Amino acid sequence: MSNNLTSLTNTLATIRQARTGQATPWLRDAQDAALNRIIDNGFPSTRQENWKYTDVRKLAEAYPRWLENRPKPVADGQRQTIDLENALHLVFVDGQFNREASSESLPAGLFAGSLEEIAATQPELLQNHLQRLEAVADSPFVALNTAFGESAVLLLVADGAVIDQPVYIEHFSATDELSAQTRLIVDLGRNSQVSIFEHFASNAAVITNSLAEFCCREGSRLTYCKLQQEHTSAWHVANQYVRLDRDATALTTTVDAGALLARNELNIELAESGAHASSNGLLLADNDRHVESRINVHHAAPDTTSRERYRSVLSDRARGVFNGRILVDSEAQKTAAELTNRNLLLSTGAEINTKPELEIYADDVKCAHGATTGQLDERSLFYLLTRGIDLQSARNMLVRAFASELVADIAVPAVAERTGELLTEIRYTPS
Amino acid sequence: MLIEIDNLHVSVEGAEIIKGLNLNIGPGEVHAIMGPNGSGKSTLAQTIAGHGDYEVTNGSIRFNGTDLLDMEADERARAGVFLSFQYPVEIPGVSNVYLLKAALNARRKAAGEPEIDAVEFMRFIREKASLMELDQQFLSRGVNEGFSGGEKKRNEIFQMAVLEPTFAVLDETDSGLDIDALKVVANGVNQQRSADRSFLLITHYQRLLDYVQPDFVHVLANGRIIRSGDKSLALELEENGYDDVLAAANG
Numbered sequence: 001m002s003n004n005l006t007s008l009t010n011t012l013a014t015i016r017q018a019r020t021g022q023a024t025p026w027l028r029d030a031q032d033a034a035l036n037r038i039i040d041n042g043f044p045s046t047r048q049e050n051w052k053y054t055d056v057r058k059l060a061e062a063y064p065r066w067l068e069n070r071p072k073p074v075a076d077g078q079r080q081t082i083d084l085e086n087a088l089h090l091v092f093v094d095g096q097f098n099r100e101a102s103s104e105s106l107p108a109g110l111f112a113g114s115l116e117e118i119a120a121t122q123p124e125l126l127q128n129h130l131q132r133l134e135a136v137a138d139s140p141f142v143a144l145n146t147a148f149g150e151s152a153v154l155l156l157v158a159d160g161a162v163i164d165q166p167v168y169i170e171h172f173s174a175t176d177e178l179s180a181q182t183r184l185i186v187d188l189g190r191n192s193q194v195s196i197f198e199h200f201a202s203n204a205a206v207i208t209n210s211l212a213e214f215c216c217r218e219g220s221r222l223t224y225c226k227l228q229q230e231h232t233s234a235w236h237v238a239n240q241y242v243r244l245d246r247d248a249t250a251l252t253t254t255v256d257a258g259a260l261l262a263r264n265e266l267n268i269e270l271a272e273s274g275a276h277a278s279s280n281g282l283l284l285a286d287n288d289r290h291v292e293s294r295i296n297v298h299h300a301a302p303d304t305t306s307r308e309r310y311r312s313v314l315s316d317r318a319r320g321v322f323n324g325r326i327l328v329d330s331e332a333q334k335t336a337a338e339l340t341n342r343n344l345l346l347s348t349g350a351e352i353n354t355k356p357e358l359e360i361y362a363d364d365v366k367c368a369h370g371a372t373t374g375q376l377d378e379r380s381l382f383y384l385l386t387r388g389i390d391l392q393s394a395r396n397m398l399v400r401a402f403a404s405e406l407v408a409d410i411a412v413p414a415v416a417e418r419t420g421e422l423l424t425e426i427r428y429t430p431s
Numbered sequence: 432m433l434i435e436i437d438n439l440h441v442s443v444e445g446a447e448i449i450k451g452l453n454l455n456i457g458p459g460e461v462h463a464i465m466g467p468n469g470s471g472k473s474t475l476a477q478t479i480a481g482h483g484d485y486e487v488t489n490g491s492i493r494f495n496g497t498d499l500l501d502m503e504a505d506e507r508a509r510a511g512v513f514l515s516f517q518y519p520v521e522i523p524g525v526s527n528v529y530l531l532k533a534a535l536n537a538r539r540k541a542a543g544e545p546e547i548d549a550v551e552f553m554r555f556i557r558e559k560a561s562l563m564e565l566d567q568q569f570l571s572r573g574v575n576e577g578f579s580g581g582e583k584k585r586n587e588i589f590q591m592a593v594l595e596p597t598f599a600v601l602d603e604t605d606s607g608l609d610i611d612a613l614k615v616v617a618n619g620v621n622q623q624r625s626a627d628r629s630f631l632l633i634t635h636y637q638r639l640l641d642y643v644q645p646d647f648v649h650v651l652a653n654g655r656i657i658r659s660g661d662k663s664l665a666l667e668l669e670e671n672g673y674d675d676v677l678a679a680a681n682g
Contacts, residue, residue: 083673379520383574386480386516387590388508388541389535401524401573 095180149181285318450654553590617642
């Protein structure tokens with residue numbers, strides 16, 4: 001056990017002392033329990049299978065220290081807000097809810113604020129959420145988020161409700177050497193629908209630890225898009241958990257296009273018949289950046305379907321890691337699952353580690369997986385050149401073409417546009 | 432003189448394919464190059480277009496008096512050189528309309544002209560598409576995506592019609608085409624003939640030349656032009672094959 005981690009106990013105590021207002025006992029208990037878990041288990045090492053290609057030692061060294069820092073005032077106009085028409089806009093800066101910058105009137109069921117505030121207004125929902133997480137989340141980052149997170153969004157959608165406006169949750173970090181924990185809790189009632197866009201940006205060396213949990217009840221439809229375009233010195237670790245009940249649908253897109261080191265882990269459980277999950281993921285990295293995206297899909301009931309399409313574009317000396325795991329329980333007959341991973345390497349120094357995994361215990365299923373890695377097609381490049389397109393534009397066209405199916409699937413056009421722009425910012429290394 | 436090729440020597444992967452080729456093409460002229468397989472026809476086409484695999488070891492190519500070999504492939508295209516590929520590549524994810532608009536605007540920008548108006552552009556390309564008997568729907572699909580061989584060739588000529596080059600090299604545009612597709616392609620080429628535009632038709636069979644009448648016909652063999660004549664030379668080759676011409680050149 002390192003001194004590093006035991007200091008966390010003092011850090012939490014200090015933070016608590018600085019807080020004003022009533023503390024909720026059961027919330028503190030949950031935080032303490034999480035803290036103990038971290039201290040007992042420590043950070044993951046590359047000797048663990050799930051962390052084999054992503055070395056978090058530097059992150060592990062910085063995290064406990066940075067938790068001691070507090071946010072500094074942020075000047076206006078620094079955020080990288082995307083202009084979304086008609087959205088319900090929630091703004092978090094350095095892990096704290098910013099009420100002034102957010103939409104004025106929030107509909108019933110949408111809560112944003114400090115964890116204490118949410119514990120006071122929606123205790124049952126928050127408690128149930130914490131309990132559910134307890135059962136599934138063994139990541140130390142989830143534990144850190146629980147122990148040190150200060151704010152959250154809680155969205156409760158009533159049965160049959162269709163939320164027309166997209167929910168835009170904007171996270172921005174601007175204070176150097178600060179760690180921000182973000183939390184999103186979504187409970188979709190029967191046959192309800194919502195579209196959520198979670199956006200992460202920063203202009204400083206920060207740590208973002210993001211957590212999202214979605215309960216999709218019978219017949220509901222969730223559209224979730226996450227766009228991460230953090231600062232080149234930032235660390236970003238995100239975990240999402242989705243549970244789908246009977247006939248529920250989740251359409252997810254995760255785009256990781258920033259940060260020095262980023263790891264996104266999406267866990268989907270198709271708990272009841274008729275559930276369907278369609279997950280797209282895009283990894284973009286240049287320079288010496290490291291980006292990992294993991295998806296775990298658990299088919300736990302018969303007649304469930306999933307499709308996962310993950311693509312990466314890597315250049316310079318970037319490192320990409322993709323792990324896609326499909327687990328089909330023995331009772332999940334008639335499961336149909338399809339996992340594809342395609343990787344585009346734009347330089348000889350870029351590298352991708354890709355591992356599709358299928359663990360199938362039922363015998364009447366259709367499961368397919370494939371992974372390909374390649375470079376820009378020379379013939380296509382030359383063809384474009386002979387039409388008068390300059391080399392840089394020709395490369396951009398082909399990179400955009402490579403990701404076009406995934407970008408086209410992004411529900412919010414403005415987000416698709418921003419993603420398209422990020423694609424063209426990938427640098428090429430002349431070989 | 433629009434194109435002046437002087438003592439051209441081209442190697443690919445260390446092997447010399449073109450061994451001293453001379454050819455002059457004036458404005459408004461249609462030249463045909465015929466020859467046996469392996470004679471260097473496609474090498475010539477790719478070299479004119481600027482493909483990096485082809486190394487010019489000697490000689491020169493001048494285009495409107497400027498050194499063409501000094502220009503990159505995209506520069507040559509913007510200057511007015513067009514290559515219709517023998518085997519056009521499929522590019523899913525880049526739509527035909529997107530490519531053409533970008534290409535047309537690149538050409539205009541290089542000439543100091545403003546970008547084309549969006550509405551005028553659509554009207555223009557729709558007109559050309561229907562001339563080449565291409566279903567309008569293909570415009571929004573990926574370049575050559577799902578196209579048959581014949582459709583790909585028609586797409587090449589369609590692009591040529593949209594980009595209006597000064598010098599078009601058609602590399603075995605007729606190969607793999609049935610008679611109906613051939614007529615559509617030939618019509619497309621003929622519609623583009625003008626005093627300001629020259630063509631270099633690289634063809635294996637004489638058939639295309641029935642529909643696109645050349646001003647000059649050259650025979651390319653062993654990396655050199657061994658005989659030149661008018662369109663009757665093509666008929667002679669069709670009847671007798673290449674043997675006589677090759678023998679005469681070696682004898």
